[in-house]
Amino acid sequence: MSETYEKPPTESYEVTGRRTxxxxxxxxxxxxxxxxxMLLLSAFVVVVFIPNVSGVATFGLSTVDDTIQLxxxxxxxxxSLWVLAMVLGFLGxxxxxxxxxxxxxxxxxxxxxxxxxxxxxxxxxxxxxSLISMLVATVARCTPIALGALSGILxxxxxxxxxxxEGMLLGGAFTGVVMGSLLGGWVGLLAxxxxxxxxxxxxxxxxxxxxxDQIIIGxxxxxxxxxxxxxxxxxxxxxxxxxxxxxxxxAIKIPVLADIPIIGPMFFNQTVIxxxxxxxxxxxxxxxxxxxxxxxxxxVGENPKAADSLGVSVAKxxxxxxxxxxxxxxxxxxxxxxGTVGRFDEGxxxxxxxxxxxxxxxxxxxxIGAFGAALIFGFSxxxxxxxxxxxxxxxxEFLAMAxxxxxxxxxxxxxxxxxxxxxxxxxxxxE
Amino acid sequence: MxxxxxxxxxxxxxDDGPGPSFLxxxxxxxxxxxxxxxxxxxxxTALVIGAIIIMLTGSSFSQMIEAYLALLKGSVGSLRAISxxxxxxxxxxxxxxxxxxxxxxxxxxxxGEGQLxxxxxxxxxxxxxxxxxxxxxxxxxxxxxxxxxxxLWGFIPGFLKAKTGAHEVIVTIMLNYVAYRLxxxxxKTELFQREGRNDPISKSVEPSAQLPALLxxxxxxxxxxxxxxxxxxxxxxVNWLLFRTNTGFExxxxxxxxxxxxxxxxxxxxxxxxxxxLAGALAGLAGAGQVLGxxxxxxxxxxAGLGFDxxxxxxxxxxxxxxxxxxxxxxGGLNAGGxxxxxxxxxxxxxxxxxxxxxxxxxxxxxxxxAIYRVKTDASSTQISQGWGA
Numbered sequence: 001m002s003e004t005y006e007k008p009p010t011e012s013y014e015v016t017g018r019r020t021x022x023x024x025x026x027x028x029x030x031x032x033x034x035x036x037x038m039l040l041l042s043a044f045v046v047v048v049f050i051p052n053v054s055g056v057a058t059f060g061l062s063t064v065d066d067t068i069q070l071x072x073x074x075x076x077x078x079x080s081l082w083v084l085a086m087v088l089g090f091l092g093x094x095x096x097x098x099x100x101x102x103x104x105x106x107x108x109x110x111x112x113x114x115x116x117x118x119x120x121x122x123x124x125x126x127x128x129x130s131l132i133s134m135l136v137a138t139v140a141r142c143t144p145i146a147l148g149a150l151s152g153i154l155x156x157x158x159x160x161x162x163x164x165x166e167g168m169l170l171g172g173a174f175t176g177v178v179m180g181s182l183l184g185g186w187v188g189l190l191a192x193x194x195x196x197x198x199x200x201x202x203x204x205x206x207x208x209x210x211x212x213d214q215i216i217i218g219x220x221x222x223x224x225x226x227x228x229x230x231x232x233x234x235x236x237x238x239x240x241x242x243x244x245x246x247x248x249x250x251a252i253k254i255p256v257l258a259d260i261p262i263i264g265p266m267f268f269n270q271t272v273i274x275x276x277x278x279x280x281x282x283x284x285x286x287x288x289x290x291x292x293x294x295x296x297x298x299x300v301g302e303n304p305k306a307a308d309s310l311g312v313s314v315a316k317x318x319x320x321x322x323x324x325x326x327x328x329x330x331x332x333x334x335x336x337x338x339g340t341v342g343r344f345d346e347g348x349x350x351x352x353x354x355x356x357x358x359x360x361x362x363x364x365x366x367x368i369g370a371f372g373a374a375l376i377f378g379f380s381x382x383x384x385x386x387x388x389x390x391x392x393x394x395x396x397e398f399l400a401m402a403x404x405x406x407x408x409x410x411x412x413x414x415x416x417x418x419x420x421x422x423x424x425x426x427x428x429x430x431e
Numbered sequence: 432m433x434x435x436x437x438x439x440x441x442x443x444x445x446d447d448g449p450g451p452s453f454l455x456x457x458x459x460x461x462x463x464x465x466x467x468x469x470x471x472x473x474x475x476t477a478l479v480i481g482a483i484i485i486m487l488t489g490s491s492f493s494q495m496i497e498a499y500l501a502l503l504k505g506s507v508g509s510l511r512a513i514s515x516x517x518x519x520x521x522x523x524x525x526x527x528x529x530x531x532x533x534x535x536x537x538x539x540x541x542x543g544e545g546q547l548x549x550x551x552x553x554x555x556x557x558x559x560x561x562x563x564x565x566x567x568x569x570x571x572x573x574x575x576x577x578x579x580x581x582x583l584w585g586f587i588p589g590f591l592k593a594k595t596g597a598h599e600v601i602v603t604i605m606l607n608y609v610a611y612r613l614x615x616x617x618x619k620t621e622l623f624q625r626e627g628r629n630d631p632i633s634k635s636v637e638p639s640a641q642l643p644a645l646l647x648x649x650x651x652x653x654x655x656x657x658x659x660x661x662x663x664x665x666x667x668x669v670n671w672l673l674f675r676t677n678t679g680f681e682x683x684x685x686x687x688x689x690x691x692x693x694x695x696x697x698x699x700x701x702x703x704x705x706x707x708x709l710a711g712a713l714a715g716l717a718g719a720g721q722v723l724g725x726x727x728x729x730x731x732x733x734x735a736g737l738g739f740d741x742x743x744x745x746x747x748x749x750x751x752x753x754x755x756x757x758x759x760x761x762x763g764g765l766n767a768g769g770x771x772x773x774x775x776x777x778x779x780x781x782x783x784x785x786x787x788x789x790x791x792x793x794x795x796x797x798x799x800x801x802a803i804y805r806v807k808t809d810a811s812s813t814q815i816s817q818g819w820g821a
Binding site: 163206210212213215216217219220222223224226227228230231232234235236346351354357358361395397398400401404405407408411412413 | 484488489539541587591595596597598600601602604605606608609611612613615616619739742743746778779781782783784785787788789791792795796798799
């Protein structure tokens with residue numbers, strides 16, 4: 001027997017299922033580390049932000065056509081930075097000393113929020129910054145991310161991994177613009193939705209019937225759709241530009257609600273695709289958690305064998321969930337063309353499907369959670385855009401990285417842990 | 432089929448039960464039908480579908496034939512075409528190996544893109560930072576830097592998988608995007624950016640760190656470079672490592688059945704970390720080949736999808752290092768021929784991605800091929816990755 005194999009297993013197993021008052025050593029260590037991170041953020045504000053600025057920062061809170069006009073928020077830069085640094089320092093110190101225990105994740109989130117506020121005050125010093133237009137952009141940009149996440153949730157709750165969201169977005173964006181140019185925006189939206197459904201059918205057939213590795217199928221869908229849409233763009237759309245000129249959905253003001261300051265223009269003066277997103281987030285939550293269909297879908301995603309033995313057809317449930325998911329993904333794709341510019345360019349989704357995947361994980365496979373995550377990611381996207389305009393020395397690339405880094409932190413369980421459905425990605429073989 | 436360690440002391444039975452089982456047919460089947468007939472039929476079928484797509488976009492039958500002749504001519508029709516094929520195949524061999532070696536240990540490395548980028552950036556940094564070094568010092572230094580950079584980027588998912596159970600697919604996807612942004616940022620820093628330029632482009636690699644062109648004395652347009660031999664050497668080393676050493680046996684044992692491997696006394700955590708570092712190093716080497724051999728500089732997007740193509744190459748090559756070389760040559764030929772086809776037959780190169788995607792579908796689902804051609808195939812298909820819930 002060779003020496004390599006004689007040593008005993010090195011992994012140790014700890015039982016940490018019970019929630020007790022006593023903190024384990026790991027929890028104390030985690031509290032210390034997050035405390036230090038927060039203190040470092042505070043120090044960063046004091047050392048880097050405060051010495052370089054003075055004067056006031058002006059944040060616009062209303063757009064010109066709002067019914068109720070709010071006057072712009074003018075804050076003294078140095079004083080407010082000191083306040084924010086002190087808040088961060090206080091939170092960090094208390095986390096370090098005694099820990100917020102179960103609220104740690106929340107407090108850490110708040111700390112990052114406070115830090116972002118400090119960053120915005122610092123970047124705006126001596127300038128004017130239309131906060132409201134950034135918030136409006138946040139909701140718009142959150143839309144394809146939230147819908148992409150929803151597409152993933154529908155598939156994965158039934159136990160089929162969908163990393164082809166990016167391809168579904170791209171496919172929907174393409175057929176949306178072509179059919180939209182030919183027959184109008186509504187037909188385009190329908191075509192986009194159906195395209196997502198067709199791609200999902202491919203995923204379902206290969207995953208359920210042929211039991212192909214689901215991650216491979218996702219990768220293939222992404223490559224296939226990117227290749228096909230780019231090919232068709234260069235072969236067809238370039239030669240007939242009239243096929244690449246679709247009408248754009250206008251923003252629709254919802255009476256009364258749109259008049260609420262800040263919230264109104266943010267949420268209730270958007271396009272029909274954004275409203276569709278609200279409806280889908282709500283209805284998918286209801287369907288998944290309040291209906292028989294949802295219970296069956298979740299059961300198949302967690303324990304297909306048990307569901308099967310109770311007479312639920314695993315294949316049928318998975319087919320339905322995946323196709324619904326794909327249709328949501330295709331609908332999301334329409335946002336890129338019919339919701340914004342009205343034309344298609346190669347690869348215009350730019351990885352937004354993967355941010356949707358990240359939002360799904362960050363939101364713990366829950367539609368409302370994913371919507372929250374998508375808002376955060378949409379915020380970081382529009383902040384990135386604004387900072388580029390404000391000409392700050394902050395490299396915007398790091399803001400763009402945020403969603404991806406946050407996801408790694410979440411899947412690694414460093415801060416909280418998102419648990420996927422138990423049978424996610426595992427093909428089911430009837431015995 | 433059970434696995435036996437090189438000295439015959441340990442035998443591991445693959446986990447064939449339901450649930451998360453790895454690699455079943457992919458890495459164990461070696462009969463000629465699964466190894467050659469299915470891939471050949473997959474490629475043929477994908478080409479036929481490609482032909483249909485060309486004709487659907489308004490080309491006549493003869494134009495389609497012309498396009499495919501151009502594809503053939505551009506890949507093997509002349510010495511220059513063969514040089515282009517080999518140049519395209521070089522990074523694919525390495526990114527294919529980066530995916531294949533991880534497959535063998537039951538891991539799905541989607542992070543080839545990021546590992547290649549970081550490796551390439553390390554190589555470029557060494558390539559332009561030192562001046563006046565002799566080539567036999569400078570070139571190896573740049574290559575080692577790329578290996579270190581790639582291994583570092585591969586270490587992160589390996590470490591997180593080993594210590595926290597974070598699924599490597601999610602972590603590597605996210606790290607790809609982090610790498611894209613990081614490269615965008617780095618190329619705009621004073622350290623990397625070329626003097627007098629506002630766009631993100633790095634300084635040029637010193638001639639002493641460039642991989643020499645093999646056929647440059649015949650025709651300067653022939654780009655095939657020394658990196659080809661590095662890639663072939665890597666395939667040889669990986670093959671030796673996997674099938675002739677205890678470490679390689681541990682990799683395969685963990686891939687076949689992690690709990691049996693743990694029971695036999697192997698550290699699964701160590702294997703995960705090592706394999707991902709090795710995979711990262713291979714992809715990083717591919718990055719070095721691109722920046723030191725082809726581009727002589729770094730600019731955004733020099734990854735050019737090579738990391739993703741590596742997945743296709745590893746699947747087509749059935750995760751066997753020499754199979755990977757063959758698959759990379761085929762894909763290299765398609766890429767080189769596709770460029771020629773685009774220039775001479777007015778059919779866009781993106782068709783090649785479509786054909787490649789179709790090839791993966793047919794290779795991953797042999798039952799489809801079986802149904803079309805009435806060939807008897809094993810009904811079980813490729814299941815490589817572990818479910819996220821596991």
